[in-house]
Amino acid sequence: MSAHRTVPVDHKSAQRLLKQHLRLGLVDTSNTEEFGLWMVAMARGFHEQRPSPDELDEQLRGNAHRRTTGVWDAAAADPATPVATVSSWPTDMTVPGDSTVAAWAISAVTVSPTHRRRGIARALLESELRTAHTLAIPVAVLTVSEATIYSRYGFAPAAMSADLRIATPRAKWAGPVASGQLHLVSPEQLLDDGRELVKRVQLRAPGQLQLEERLWQRILCLIGDRERAKNTRVVRYDDGGGRPQGFAVYRVVDTGPGNSQQVLDLHYLVAATDDAYAGLWQYLIEMDLVGSVTASLRPVDEPLAWMLSDFRAVVKTNERDHLWVRILDVKTALEGRRYSSPGRVVLEVQDALNFTDGRYLLDIDGEGHGVVSLTAEPADISLTVNELGALYLGGTTLATLRQAGRIAERTPGAVATLDASFRSAVAPWLSFWF
Ligand SMILES: CC(C)(COP(=O)(O)OP(=O)(O)OC[C@H]1O[C@@H](n2cnc3c(N)ncnc32)[C@H](O)[C@@H]1OP(=O)(O)O)[C@@H](O)C(=O)NCCC(=O)NCCS
Structure with missing residues (x-):
C-alpha cells in the first residue's frame, strides 16, 4: 500500500481529540462496512442524500485510493459511524514554467452537527498538514464550499474561476475557423482519448491537478447523476491528421415544448490546441434551437469574448476563488x-x-x-x-x-x-x- 495511506495518524491531533474522548483514526478502505459508514457520515456532513446501495458501491470503489480519516465518539448513539471525516491524496499541481510540484489534496472535511465548534475540524486540518509535511509534500491544496474557513490554516485563494453566460443570437462567430473535424461520440468512446487529452492539457495552466479516474468518469456522466446523463452529449475535435485535440461535454436543457431559445449548459471543455478551442466554441455558439450557453468553472482569462462579433455577448456571472493553496515547504x-x-x-x-x-x-x-x-x-x-x-x-x-x-x-x-x-x-x- 502506498505511503500516503499507511503513515500513522498525527499524534498531536490524536492526543488533542483524546482529551475530548474522541478517537482519530484511519479507515481501512478495503473494509466496505467501515468505509461505507464513513461515506454515509461524509454525505450527512454535506447535507447530501443518503447514497443508494449502487451509488455507495461506486463511491467506495472510486475513492479507495485516498487516505481516509475519521473521528469516532464511543459515547455516540451509533459509535461505529464517524462524527468527522476528511480524505486526502498526493497529486501533481501544474506551476508556471510547464512543470509540476507534488501537492497534497484535501477533501471531504465534515464535522457532524452534533460535534461542531469543539475544534475537531482544526485537529483534522492540522493533522493533514503535518502528514503532508511528514511525506515531504511542499504544498497542500483544496477547493472550498465557504471562503471563511481555511485562511486560519495558512491557505489562500491561488486560482480563480468564472461562470459564463453567452447570449448566442448576438454572439456571431468572428474567431478563427478551425480546419479539423468534429465528431459526436458516446462518453464511453471518449473515455480513453479524453483521459489522454486531459493529461496533455494539464500543463497548459498553473493550478491544474491530476484528474482522479472517478472525477473523470463523473465529467462524462458515466457515473453519478443518471438523470443528467440522459441528455449529455460529447463532441470531439480531431485535427487534420485525425488526432483528437479537444472535446466538449454539454447538454441542452429542455425549457419546454416549442422553445427555440433553449439553454446549452457546457459541462467541460478541453482543448489541447488553439484550433480545437476555436472549433469547439464555434460549434457550441452556433447550435440551433439554443438562445444561450452557460458554462461554469471556466478560466478568468478565457479568450472567447475576443472571438465574437459582440464583446458583450459574454457575461461573467460568477468570478471567484476556486483553488486554495497552502505552502508547507x-x-x-x-x-x-x-x-x-x-x-x-x-x-x-x-x-x-x-x-x-x-x-x-x-x-x-x-x-x-x-x-x-x-x-x-x-x-x-x-x-x-x-x-x-x-x-x-x-x-x-x-x-x-x-x-x-x-x-x-x-x-x-x-x-x-x-x-x-x-x-x-x-x-x-x-x-x-x-
Ligand atoms: C466547517 C466545519 C468542518 C467546521 O468544523 P468544526 O469542528 O465546527 O470547526 P472547529 O470547531 O475546529 O473550528 C475551527 C475554526 O473554524 C471556525 N469555523 C468553523 N466553521 C466555520 C464556518 N462554517 N465558517 C467560518 N468559520 C468556521 C471556527 O470558528 C474556529 O475558528 P477559530 O480557530 O478562529 O476559533 C463544519 O462546520 C462542517 O462540517 N460544515 C459542513 C461541511 C463543510 O462546510 N465543510 C467544509 C468543506 S470545504
Missing part, C-alpha cells in the same frame, strides 16, 4: 516553478502553524530558475504564508496585496521586481471541484 515550492524575469529578493515569511517561518533569499537567474536559501540578510518583503500561497501560481500580484495591506515592502522596488518574476502568462485555473 518554501524552498521546494519556490524552486519548483519557473519565473518570468530575474531578481534577488529576501522574503520574510510568518506562519502561525510554524511550518515555514523564516527569512528566505530567492535568487532568480536569467533563465527563470530560482534558488532559495535561508538568510540573515534584511527582508525586502514581509508577508504571511497565506500571501505566499496566493502569489505562488501568479494569480494575483504583490502590488494588489500591498495595496490591500496584506504585505509590507521593506525595500523600495522589491514589489515591482518580484511581480515581474512571479507573473504567469496564463491565469492559473483548475477545471474541476474535488
Whole structure:
C-alpha cells in the first residue's frame, strides 16, 4: 500500500481529540462496512442524500485510493459511524514554467452537527498538514464550499474561476475557423482519448491537478447523476491528421415544448490546441434551437469574448476563488516553478502553524530558475504564508496585496521586481471541484 495511506495518524491531533474522548483514526478502505459508514457520515456532513446501495458501491470503489480519516465518539448513539471525516491524496499541481510540484489534496472535511465548534475540524486540518509535511509534500491544496474557513490554516485563494453566460443570437462567430473535424461520440468512446487529452492539457495552466479516474468518469456522466446523463452529449475535435485535440461535454436543457431559445449548459471543455478551442466554441455558439450557453468553472482569462462579433455577448456571472493553496515547504515550492524575469529578493515569511517561518533569499537567474536559501540578510518583503500561497501560481500580484495591506515592502522596488518574476502568462485555473 502506498505511503500516503499507511503513515500513522498525527499524534498531536490524536492526543488533542483524546482529551475530548474522541478517537482519530484511519479507515481501512478495503473494509466496505467501515468505509461505507464513513461515506454515509461524509454525505450527512454535506447535507447530501443518503447514497443508494449502487451509488455507495461506486463511491467506495472510486475513492479507495485516498487516505481516509475519521473521528469516532464511543459515547455516540451509533459509535461505529464517524462524527468527522476528511480524505486526502498526493497529486501533481501544474506551476508556471510547464512543470509540476507534488501537492497534497484535501477533501471531504465534515464535522457532524452534533460535534461542531469543539475544534475537531482544526485537529483534522492540522493533522493533514503535518502528514503532508511528514511525506515531504511542499504544498497542500483544496477547493472550498465557504471562503471563511481555511485562511486560519495558512491557505489562500491561488486560482480563480468564472461562470459564463453567452447570449448566442448576438454572439456571431468572428474567431478563427478551425480546419479539423468534429465528431459526436458516446462518453464511453471518449473515455480513453479524453483521459489522454486531459493529461496533455494539464500543463497548459498553473493550478491544474491530476484528474482522479472517478472525477473523470463523473465529467462524462458515466457515473453519478443518471438523470443528467440522459441528455449529455460529447463532441470531439480531431485535427487534420485525425488526432483528437479537444472535446466538449454539454447538454441542452429542455425549457419546454416549442422553445427555440433553449439553454446549452457546457459541462467541460478541453482543448489541447488553439484550433480545437476555436472549433469547439464555434460549434457550441452556433447550435440551433439554443438562445444561450452557460458554462461554469471556466478560466478568468478565457479568450472567447475576443472571438465574437459582440464583446458583450459574454457575461461573467460568477468570478471567484476556486483553488486554495497552502505552502508547507518554501524552498521546494519556490524552486519548483519557473519565473518570468530575474531578481534577488529576501522574503520574510510568518506562519502561525510554524511550518515555514523564516527569512528566505530567492535568487532568480536569467533563465527563470530560482534558488532559495535561508538568510540573515534584511527582508525586502514581509508577508504571511497565506500571501505566499496566493502569489505562488501568479494569480494575483504583490502590488494588489500591498495595496490591500496584506504585505509590507521593506525595500523600495522589491514589489515591482518580484511581480515581474512571479507573473504567469496564463491565469492559473483548475477545471474541476474535488
Ligand atoms: C466547517 C466545519 C468542518 C467546521 O468544523 P468544526 O469542528 O465546527 O470547526 P472547529 O470547531 O475546529 O473550528 C475551527 C475554526 O473554524 C471556525 N469555523 C468553523 N466553521 C466555520 C464556518 N462554517 N465558517 C467560518 N468559520 C468556521 C471556527 O470558528 C474556529 O475558528 P477559530 O480557530 O478562529 O476559533 C463544519 O462546520 C462542517 O462540517 N460544515 C459542513 C461541511 C463543510 O462546510 N465543510 C467544509 C468543506 S470545504
